[in-house]
Amino acid sequence: MKLQVTQENLNRALGSVARVANTRNTLPILANVLIKTSNNRLSLSATNLDIAITHYIGAKVSDEGSITVPARLMQDFINSLPDGVINLQLDDSKLKIKTDQYQSTVNGIAADDFPVMPAITTGESWTVSASTLKKGLQQVVFAASNDETRPVLTAVLLHTSGGELRMAATDSYRLAEKNIGKNNNDIHLLIPASAMHDLLRILGDGTDDVHITHDDQQVLFQVGDVELVTRLVDGKYPDYQKLIPTSFSTEATLKRADLVNVTKVSSLFARESAGSVTIELSEENQTLSIRSVASQLGENTAEATAKVSGEGSITLNSKYLLDALSVLSSDEVIFSFNGKLEATLLREADNKDYNHIIMPLKG
Amino acid sequence: MKLQVTQENLNRALGSVARVANTRNTLPILANVLIKTSNNRLSLSATNLDIAITHYIGAKVSDEGSITVPARLMQDFINSLPDGVINLQLDDSKLKIKTDQYQSTVNGIAADDFPVMPAITTGESWTVSASTLKKGLQQVVFAASNDETRPVLTAVLLHTSGGELRMAATDSYRLAEKNIGKNNNDIHLLIPASAMHDLLRILGDGTDDVHITHDDQQVLFQVGDVELVTRLVDGKYPDYQKLIPTSFSTEATLKRADLVNVTKVSSLFARESAGSVTIELSEENQTLSIRSVASQLGENTAEATAKVSGEGSITLNSKYLLDALSVLSSDEVIFSFNGKLEATLLREADNKDYNHIIMPLKG
Numbered sequence: 001m002k003l004q005v006t007q008e009n010l011n012r013a014l015g016s017v018a019r020v021a022n023t024r025n026t027l028p029i030l031a032n033v034l035i036k037t038s039n040n041r042l043s044l045s046a047t048n049l050d051i052a053i054t055h056y057i058g059a060k061v062s063d064e065g066s067i068t069v070p071a072r073l074m075q076d077f078i079n080s081l082p083d084g085v086i087n088l089q090l091d092d093s094k095l096k097i098k099t100d101q102y103q104s105t106v107n108g109i110a111a112d113d114f115p116v117m118p119a120i121t122t123g124e125s126w127t128v129s130a131s132t133l134k135k136g137l138q139q140v141v142f143a144a145s146n147d148e149t150r151p152v153l154t155a156v157l158l159h160t161s162g163g164e165l166r167m168a169a170t171d172s173y174r175l176a177e178k179n180i181g182k183n184n185n186d187i188h189l190l191i192p193a194s195a196m197h198d199l200l201r202i203l204g205d206g207t208d209d210v211h212i213t214h215d216d217q218q219v220l221f222q223v224g225d226v227e228l229v230t231r232l233v234d235g236k237y238p239d240y241q242k243l244i245p246t247s248f249s250t251e252a253t254l255k256r257a258d259l260v261n262v263t264k265v266s267s268l269f270a271r272e273s274a275g276s277v278t279i280e281l282s283e284e285n286q287t288l289s290i291r292s293v294a295s296q297l298g299e300n301t302a303e304a305t306a307k308v309s310g311e312g313s314i315t316l317n318s319k320y321l322l323d324a325l326s327v328l329s330s331d332e333v334i335f336s337f338n339g340k341l342e343a344t345l346l347r348e349a350d351n352k353d354y355n356h357i358i359m360p361l362k363g
Numbered sequence: 364m365k366l367q368v369t370q371e372n373l374n375r376a377l378g379s380v381a382r383v384a385n386t387r388n389t390l391p392i393l394a395n396v397l398i399k400t401s402n403n404r405l406s407l408s409a410t411n412l413d414i415a416i417t418h419y420i421g422a423k424v425s426d427e428g429s430i431t432v433p434a435r436l437m438q439d440f441i442n443s444l445p446d447g448v449i450n451l452q453l454d455d456s457k458l459k460i461k462t463d464q465y466q467s468t469v470n471g472i473a474a475d476d477f478p479v480m481p482a483i484t485t486g487e488s489w490t491v492s493a494s495t496l497k498k499g500l501q502q503v504v505f506a507a508s509n510d511e512t513r514p515v516l517t518a519v520l521l522h523t524s525g526g527e528l529r530m531a532a533t534d535s536y537r538l539a540e541k542n543i544g545k546n547n548n549d550i551h552l553l554i555p556a557s558a559m560h561d562l563l564r565i566l567g568d569g570t571d572d573v574h575i576t577h578d579d580q581q582v583l584f585q586v587g588d589v590e591l592v593t594r595l596v597d598g599k600y601p602d603y604q605k606l607i608p609t610s611f612s613t614e615a616t617l618k619r620a621d622l623v624n625v626t627k628v629s630s631l632f633a634r635e636s637a638g639s640v641t642i643e644l645s646e647e648n649q650t651l652s653i654r655s656v657a658s659q660l661g662e663n664t665a666e667a668t669a670k671v672s673g674e675g676s677i678t679l680n681s682k683y684l685l686d687a688l689s690v691l692s693s694d695e696v697i698f699s700f701n702g703k704l705e706a707t708l709l710r711e712a713d714n715k716d717y718n719h720i721i722m723p724l725k726g
Contacts, residue, residue, distance in 0.1 A: 073631060073660050080628045094661070102628060106661035265443045265465060268436060297436050298457070298469035 001037060001065025001090035005057060007081050007099075013044040013055035014075040016202055016226050020053050021046040021071035027115075032068035033075075034114045035088075035095075037061045045114075046071055051195045052117040053202070056225045065090050066111035074106065117229045123215035126185055128165070130210050130223060134203045136167050136178040137196050139327040139354055144193035145171035152235035155190035161241070168240055169193065174320050175240055175343075175357040176327075189219055190237060195230035202226050244355050245345055248336035250310035252281050252288050253349055256333045259288070260325050262302035266292040267318035269300040276361050277321070279335075280313040281306070288335070292318070314340055315361045321346075324356040364400060364428025364453035368420060370444050370462075376407040376418035377438040379565055379589050383416050384409040384434035390478075395431035396438075397477045398451075398458075400424045408477075409434055414558045415480040416565070419588040428453050429474035437469065480592050486578035489548055491528070493573050493586060497566045499530050499541040500559050502690040502717055507556035508534035515598035518553035524604070531603055532556065537683050538603055538720040539690075552582055553600060558593035565589050607718050608706055611699035613673035615644050615651050616712055619696045622651070623688050625665035629655040630681035632663040639724050640684070642698075643676035644669070651698070655681070677703055678724045684709075687719040 014033065023031040025048065034045040042059040045052060067090050077097070078086070087098040090108075097104040137156070145153035150172075157168045165183035169176055199221055203210070211222040214232070221228045266277045269292040277292045288306040293299040314337050325333070330348035337344040337360075346356040377396065386394040388411065397408040405422040408415060430453050440460070441449070450461040453471075460467040500519070508516035513535075520531045528546035532539055562584055566573070574585040577595070584591045629640045632655040640655045651669040656662040677700050688696070693711035700707040700723075709719040 070660055073657075076631050077628065077663075080624070080631065082624070101625070101667070102663065102665045104632070104661060104663040107659065261443070261445070262464070265440065268439050268443065269467070294436075296470065297433055298467060300440075300465065300467040302465045304464070 001035075001067065001088065002061075002063040003037060003042065003088050004060040004062075004085050005042060005088065007078060007083055007086055009057040009059075010042075010044075010086060011075075011078050011081075013042075013057045014071070014078055016055040017044050017046040017053045018071040018075040019046075019201070020048050020051055020198060022048050023072065029068055029109050029113050030115075031070055031072070032109055032114070033071040034066065034068045034111055036066035036111065037064045047115060047117060049115060050192060051198055051228065051230045053198065053229075054227045067093065067095055067108040068111055068114050069095050069106045069108045077104065077106075118218070120213050120215050120218055120220050120229070123213050124185055124187070125211065125213040126183065126187075127209045127211055128180065130203050130206050130208050132180050133210050134200060136180045137200050137203075139178050139356075140167045140169045140176045141193050141196045141200070142169075142323055142327075143171060143174050143176040143356075144169035147171070151233050152190060152237050154193055155233040155237070156193050156196050157188075157190055157237045157240075159188045160185060168237075170238070170240060173317070173359050174324070175243060175355075176324070177240070177244065177355045179353045187214075189214055190233035190235065191219060192230055192233055195228065199223075199228055202228060243343065244357060245336075245338060245343055247338075248310070248345070249338045250281050250308075250312040251334060251336040252306040252308045253332055253334050254288055254304055254306035256325060256328055256331060258304040258306075259333060259335070260322065262288070262290045262304050263318050263321050263325065265302050266290045266300055267322065268292075269294045269298060270318050272296065275317040275319045276315055277318045278313055278315045281308045281311060281335075283308045283311050312337065312339060314344060316344065316358055317361060320358045324358065328354070328356070364398075364430065364451065365424075365426040366400060366405065366451050367423040367425075367448050368405060368451065370441065370446050370449055372420040372422075373405075373407075373449060374441050374444075376405075376420045377434070377441055379418040380407050380409040380416045381434040381438040382409075382564070383411050383414055383561060385411050386435065392431055392472050392476050393478075394433055394435070395472055395477070396434040397429065397431045397474055399429035399474065400427045410478060410480060412478060413555060414561060414591065414593045416561065416592075417590045430456065430458055430471040431474055431477050432458050432469045432471045440467065440469075481581070483576050483578050483581055483583050483592070486576050487548055487550070488574065488576040489546065489550075490572045490574055491543065493566050493569050493571050495543050496573050497563060499543045500563050500566075502541050502719075503530045503532045503539040504556050504559045504563070505532075505686055505690070506534060506537050506539035506719075507532040510534070514596050515553060515600050517556055518596040518600070519556050519559050520551075520553055520600045520603075522551045523548060531600075533601070533603060536680070536722050537687070538606060538718075539687070540603070540607065540718045542716040550577075552577055553596035553598065554582060555593055555596055558591065562586075562591055565591060606706065607720060608699075608701060608708055610701075611673070611708070612701045613644050613671075613675040614697060614699040615669040615671045616695055616697050617651055617667055617669035619688060619691055619694060621667040621669075622696060622698070623685065625651070625653045625667050626681050626684050626688065628665050629653045629663055630685065631655075632657045632661060633681050635659065638680040638682045639678055640681045641676055641678045644671045644674060644698075646671045646674050675700065675702060677707055679707065679721055680724060683721045687721065691717070691719070 045054040272294045289303045332349035408417040635657040652666040695712035
């Protein structure tokens with residue numbers, strides 16, 4: 001293997017793939033990135049056996065070949081080099097990296113030992129715009145669970161329902177659902193949230209379309225020169241749509257920034273009580289007030305002006321409230337509930353595509 | 364106690380003092396900040412028994428009084444409030460904090476229980492410009508040791524020698540010394556490096572003079588409306604000046620940015636070897652080259668153009684080299700040594716006020 005690439009391209013490709021490589025894995029080669037020529041392209045790949053990412057870049061290839069090298073060292077090293085041409089040459093299992101000023105030898109492991117994800121040979125295929133997919137994922141993915149004892153809840157559900165493509169995630173304390181547009185396919189995919197975090201990183205600020213292909217076991221996302229394959233989660237996702245309330249006894253519409261501020265201040269006094277804050281809506285005063293009590297430290301009440309219909313109070317985890325508010329993008333938000341014991345709904349005032357539900361705490 | 368202050372002033376004062384308060388202390392009141400009126404001023408103080416900081420701000424005082432309240436909660440809370448007037452009122456040991464939108468009650472502990480640092484009644488006094496003191500501390504303080512088993516090395520030495528005021532710090536692997544100007548007093552103070560970190564924070568971008576007063580036990584720094592008192596370290600500081608070499612067999616002058624870059628890249632390959640890199644100067648090629656070897660991962664050689672006199676190589680800890688380079692402010696730096704076993708000296712090419720010594724590793 002012998003070739004020339006630009007530092008910019010090699011650095012970008014390592015930035016896409018290296019994070020999937022993992023030194024904590026029991027298989028040492030999984031800490032490596034696979035570098036492989038193919039005509040005048042170079043592919044860089046990394047995998048943790050659940051997720052695999054490949055990034056293709058242009059290269060001036062003199063001799064074809066392939067090798068795997070430690071991903072983190074390679075990424076840090078190439079990232080520290082100045083702009084310009086980098087010469088790569090393989091000598092047995094040693095990769096020689098040369099620029100005007102720098103000469104390095106990185107010890108590799110033969111490419112034959114690198115695990116290959118099975119290809120998706122047959123399967124449905126469709127397209128989503130990168131910006132729509134990115135916005136939707138950002139609003140949904142954090143609501144997935146980290147608890148590996150209930151694997152389905154660690155997934156993001158991507159599915160069609162009523163001719164619309166929807167994403168949903170829940171950890172059973174909160175639930176986020178986003179409608180990302182019309183789609184007439186029959187889709188029902190449980191995609192690991194961790195893979196969706198990697199996809200978000202790859203989507204970056206790109207404006208390309210994303211091509212999605214799946215079979216029963218895996219799904220492939222193709223964005224520009226990058227491919228991400230992930231296994232699907234097996235299991236039955238809860239029928240979440242019936243959990244989203246549709247009518248409310250109590251509702252407030254207010255500036256998102258105001259609700260963020262009063263919640264942040266209140267949350268300071270809620271550290272002892274696992275984030276618990278009580279929100280009270282007053283139709284008479286047209287206010288939303290939020291109260292927190294720290295038995296040792298003191299207490300706090302904060303108030304914001306709101307358009308309120310109905311009266312009532314509900315106790316929530318302020319962290320979940322702040323998480324949800326941070327992904328709503330409208331100036332005004334609608335906060336609705338039915339009594340102390342039922343789910344609250346947060347929405348954007350000017351857009352019904354996104355629903356965020358938070359379950360109440362016992363007040 | 365009843366008064367009004369602006370959010371801006373109260374926030375600034377809490378920013379100065381709160382970090383000294385410490386919840387890990389065995390004495391719960393040391394996690395608190397002391398708030399005390401005095402005519403139309405309010406003082407905020409915190410102490411960890413070694414260091415005490417007091418910040419004075421203007422206030423509209425209706426009733427005099429004092430109380431201590433949890434420093435971290437108070438700082439986070441006041442910092443989250445919007446600009447404007449804050450009303451403080453004491454009700455038994457409860458501090459009521461009120462703005463248009465927010466009402467809080469913070470539980471306090473009576474001010475009588477707050478430890479008071481002994482005052483410096485007699486002692487020498489002199490003045491240094493804040494910018495000179497800040498620059499000097501930044502170049503010196505990180506070289507002090509964290510090892511509490513040799514207390515004198517955890518201090519910064521501030522002393523006069525030959526009519527000049529000098530600062531020095533060493534952890535026995537490296538040594539930094541800065542000359543900060545003429546001074547005819549007889550000064551020899553061992554000041555805890557931790558107190559100097561706090562002083563750096565207080566100095567900020569201020570241009571005030573710093574008034575320094577000391578007795579045998581303590582030293583007081585007064586900067587604008589802030590006072591910092593710290594105990595002094597007891598012990599005999601090593602006679603470091605004789606460790607600074609004055610003539611060299613091998614010397615390179617080169618761009619600081621170049622030396623930073625080649626050292627950073629080399630250090631990536633030095634992770635396995637505790638940062639060890641070998642620097643070689645070539646008079647023939649007029650180059651400085653730096654080499655690192657990671658037995659498992661590979662190796663790297665990087666080269667920079669330099670004005671070189673003499674030949675030779677030396678092995679150093681790349682972390683210490685990068686630390687030193689990050690506080691040199693000149694475009695060009697001078698790197699000098701006498702063979703493999705003696706200390707290297709780093710200096711600014713245009714300024715002889717700062718000496719940085721690094722001891723070699725066994726190559």
